[in-house]
Amino acid sequence: MTNNDKSAILSTREIADRGKAIYKAKWEEKLLKTSTGKFVAIDVRTGDASVADTSEEAIRTAEKKDPQGYFHLIRVGHKAAYAAGWYMSHAS
């Protein structure tokens, strides 16, 4: 997908896989040194990363940079962006 390809619709799985691949290749090493515990929104169209203290702030910043973007949210240094809790763990 290129920056001009605004009509392409990606599946949830594709967005997440692309986001994780971009994060690993481009951002993880750098952000682990500077931003552990912060949230990072990876724009899977542009490869850009928006880092913030909260998940909402990271997504709003990313959305301002690229209103057409699709994003994958990661928490730096954590297995996943959120903990699920008992109920959601057993419902999913």
Add this chain to the structure above:
Amino acid sequence: MPHRIGKLDQGHPYIEITVSLDGKDGTGEKYTALIDTGYSGFVSLPLMAALKLGLQPHTTVQYELANGKVSDPVPMALAHACCCGDGFVSGLVGISEAPSVTVGMEFLRTCGKGLMVFSTGIVVVDEKEFLDSMKAAANALKEPPEPPGKAITAS
């Protein structure tokens, strides 16, 4: 002190919330939401509820499950939510296959709420007012009592 009374159902705490696409007064849908204190996110809605509201997901996220494994990716959208009767706050709403509407610690934090659990029900309080009143009560206990024998004279 402003508070909301919730209920316990099979040991799980529930509270009435409203979720809205744009956060304008009088908009949104009301739900009875499970408060999952192990969930670090804002709000999670079942797929059909999210579709009815018109949420437009553009973000994906994964959860660390209670067994340490990582979930499949879940779509998320920006929306607004509140305890019924309060003003809306914004946050990221997850769209899941779970059958219940769920609120997490991010919801309580953003709304400025504290959760008190009793044997027969729950109370959701405004955190700042609750802590201020606790501090005031603690300070009142520290003040020395009136000396004994101090006479009050009537004029």
